Amino acid sequence: MTAKKHLELTGVDIDFPTPNGPFKALSNVNLKIDRGEFVSLIGHSGCGKSTVLNIVAGLYQATQGGVLLDGREVNEPGPERAVVFQNHSLLPWLTAYENVELAVKQVFKHTKSKAEMKEWIEYNLHLVHMDHAMHKRPDEISGGMKQRVGIARALAMEPTVMLMDEPFGALDALTRAHLQDSLMEIQADLNNTVIMITHDVDEAVLLSDRIVMMTNGPAASVGEILEVNLERPRHRLELADDPQYNHYRAAVLSFLYEKQRTPGEPTAKPISQQTPAASVAADAADTEATTTAVKTAKKPISADEQAA
Amino acid sequence: MSSIALKLLKPLGLPEKLSIAQLIKALLVPLSGILVFLFIWNIAAQNIHTSLGEFPGPSQVYEQSINLLAEHNRERQKEVAFHQRQDVRNAKKLAKNPDAVIKTRPYTGKPTFIDQIGTSLVTVLAGFFAASLIAIPAGIVIGLNKTLYSAFNPVIQLFKPVSPLAWLPLVTMVVSAMYVSDDPMFAKSFVTSLITVSLCCLWPTLLNTAVGVSTISADLNNVSKVLRLSWLTHVIKIVIPSAIPMIFTGLRLSLGIAWMVLIAAEMLAQNPGLGKFVWDEFQNGSSNSLGRIMVAVLVIGLIGFMLDRVMLVLQKKVSWDKSVELR
Numbered sequence A: 001m002t003a004k005k006h007l008e009l010t011g012v013d014i015d016f017p018t019p020n021g022p023f024k025a026l027s028n029v030n031l032k033i034d035r036g037e038f039v040s041l042i043g044h045s046g047c048g049k050s051t052v053l054n055i056v057a058g059l060y061q062a063t064q065g066g067v068l069l070d071g072r073e074v075n076e077p078g079p080e081r082a083v084v085f086q087n088h089s090l091l092p093w094l095t096a097y098e099n100v101e102l103a104v105k106q107v108f109k110h111t112k113s114k115a116e117m118k119e120w121i122e123y124n125l126h127l128v129h130m131d132h133a134m135h136k137r138p139d140e141i142s143g144g145m146k147q148r149v150g151i152a153r154a155l156a157m158e159p160t161v162m163l164m165d166e167p168f169g170a171l172d173a174l175t176r177a178h179l180q181d182s183l184m185e186i187q188a189d190l191n192n193t194v195i196m197i198t199h200d201v202d203e204a205v206l207l208s209d210r211i212v213m214m215t216n217g218p219a220a221s222v223g224e225i226l227e228v229n230l231e232r233p234r235h236r237l238e239l240a241d242d243p244q245y246n247h248y249r250a251a252v253l254s255f256l257y258e259k260q261r262t263p264g265e266p267t268a269k270p271i272s273q274q275t276p277a278a279s280v281a282a283d284a285a286d287t288e289a290t291t292t293a294v295k296t297a298k299k300p301i302s303a304d305e306q307a308a
Numbered sequence B: 001m002s003s004i005a006l007k008l009l010k011p012l013g014l015p016e017k018l019s020i021a022q023l024i025k026a027l028l029v030p031l032s033g034i035l036v037f038l039f040i041w042n043i044a045a046q047n048i049h050t051s052l053g054e055f056p057g058p059s060q061v062y063e064q065s066i067n068l069l070a071e072h073n074r075e076r077q078k079e080v081a082f083h084q085r086q087d088v089r090n091a092k093k094l095a096k097n098p099d100a101v102i103k104t105r106p107y108t109g110k111p112t113f114i115d116q117i118g119t120s121l122v123t124v125l126a127g128f129f130a131a132s133l134i135a136i137p138a139g140i141v142i143g144l145n146k147t148l149y150s151a152f153n154p155v156i157q158l159f160k161p162v163s164p165l166a167w168l169p170l171v172t173m174v175v176s177a178m179y180v181s182d183d184p185m186f187a188k189s190f191v192t193s194l195i196t197v198s199l200c201c202l203w204p205t206l207l208n209t210a211v212g213v214s215t216i217s218a219d220l221n222n223v224s225k226v227l228r229l230s231w232l233t234h235v236i237k238i239v240i241p242s243a244i245p246m247i248f249t250g251l252r253l254s255l256g257i258a259w260m261v262l263i264a265a266e267m268l269a270q271n272p273g274l275g276k277f278v279w280d281e282f283q284n285g286s287s288n289s290l291g292r293i294m295v296a297v298l299v300i301g302l303i304g305f306m307l308d309r310v311m312l313v314l315q316k317k318v319s320w321d322k323s324v325e326l327r
């Protein structure tokens, strides 16, 4: 018998109720993650990555199977599983400082004094290089700065697991690179467990210990898992010419654009006891997934990326 | 000079920094609108003949507003004189007999136009505050709970369009029956007006608050869940701030309705206030009556406008979304 893993997803299924009957978004998702591991989830748009993350966060309930964190079942959200949301989700009426403060007050109200809390909030904002704009509101700072505050808020909760839903998705390449480097540094220091969703193959390879590639929905599952054995600290410039790095990159690309090329068809297992209504729902989802996949497919295979 | 003009313009919703040219334009355009209105009014008034004479034009209205002010001042002087006489009388009495029982009677003159304005303002604000005090918390509770919302929505929709005139007889009867005390803190007429106003202006605030609360973004709700905020913290830190714009939309609608309802209620119930002033002048039927009513009409409009501006200033103070232009 092997030792208990840190975070375990076992046989996770989820059905969303829709007007046309239940829609099976995930089917039999299994994943084991070690403490301090950095895992990326990658897959075509709409396959169910956010759903997996939300189940780990406790915001969604699995219909079957479940999540164990350090041997305890996850069935509600909690600050030990901090989430960095796809669109930062800062409270627009609070300053950066106050946004982090809300989280810190909630987590450390019995363990830290006022002065300690202040220091801790400032320290976390410093980690993401937001010292200078600490007292600005979200509408007064740029998209990248908002995302950094969102990360600081999650870090400040000292979570056992950090869940990040495309944290750098909406950012320009330079800001994104900068934040990726900061995230690597912070993670090296704190040794949190991180699950990060991404659409960006380079980002996945650069940051992750393992890349979990998901099959297309509906009834999506874990397709392949790629171990990334690159030495840390990693530097993007050195890695650009590294054959090993390019090998990993090619493996992910081949999964996404060859094996999962036509979303739905090869992988979507027929839903058992399929009702006519459910099959209509599945068809509708198929066509949606196809169109979105074509859109995202353009990005990583653009000319400059191919040259790299 | 221009800085004073700017300060006066600010509550009208004009931008703060204006060049002289902009200032002239900002003043000239509304001013010309008013002039055109006065002109049309003047022409129209000359051609409308009533049993009480010609319809009042701008000049009669100006005249009557001066008269009304003068009447008010005269009445105040009478009051002062009355109190002086009374004091002198009492002093004499005391001089004769130090143990004499002294009576001080309050002055019971007829309330002037200005007094009626004061009464109406106090009543409308009291009614509006009472309604808000109920509507905002109730709206939050209903908005947070889908079941409660579905349960109460039909009731709210049913009462929302009810005219104050329909409530008034009921409220009057209920107040006469229930509000009995030997030394009442407030006059019955005040309580009746207040309750009627509250009943009518409750609904916009209630509905808008409920809608504002129920449309909080799912992301912010998720933040709250991940942080495991308690119900109260959730309401204070997340629900109320994000519903503030909708709450204020409701409050401004409510205050507008409250002011309209109050005038109607005062007219119908003969409760002191601007409505009663209008009704009394109508009954009075002198040649000046129409002019005096017209003054009241303009004052009612002006006060309604000012009340809304005050709310706007408040709204700007508490609103966090500075990107939205409030008007």
Ligand SMILES: Nc1ncnc2c1ncn2[C@@H]1O[C@H](COP(=O)(O)OP(=O)(O)OP(=O)(O)O)[C@@H](O)[C@H]1O
Binding pocket: A016, A017, A018, A023, A025, A043, A044, A045, A046, A047, A048, A049, A050, A051, A052, A217, A285
């Ligand atoms: N609350 C819900 N109710 C019904 N269906 C849902 C719900 N949430 C997600 N789905 C469906 O589940 C599938 C997976 O959605 P999910 O948001 O997890 O995709 P994703 O992989 O995160 O996509 P993207 O990369 O575009 O963010 C989609 O087909 C979506 O329509």
Ligand SMILES: [Mg+2]
Binding pocket: A049, A050, A051, A165
């Ligand atoms: Mg997603």
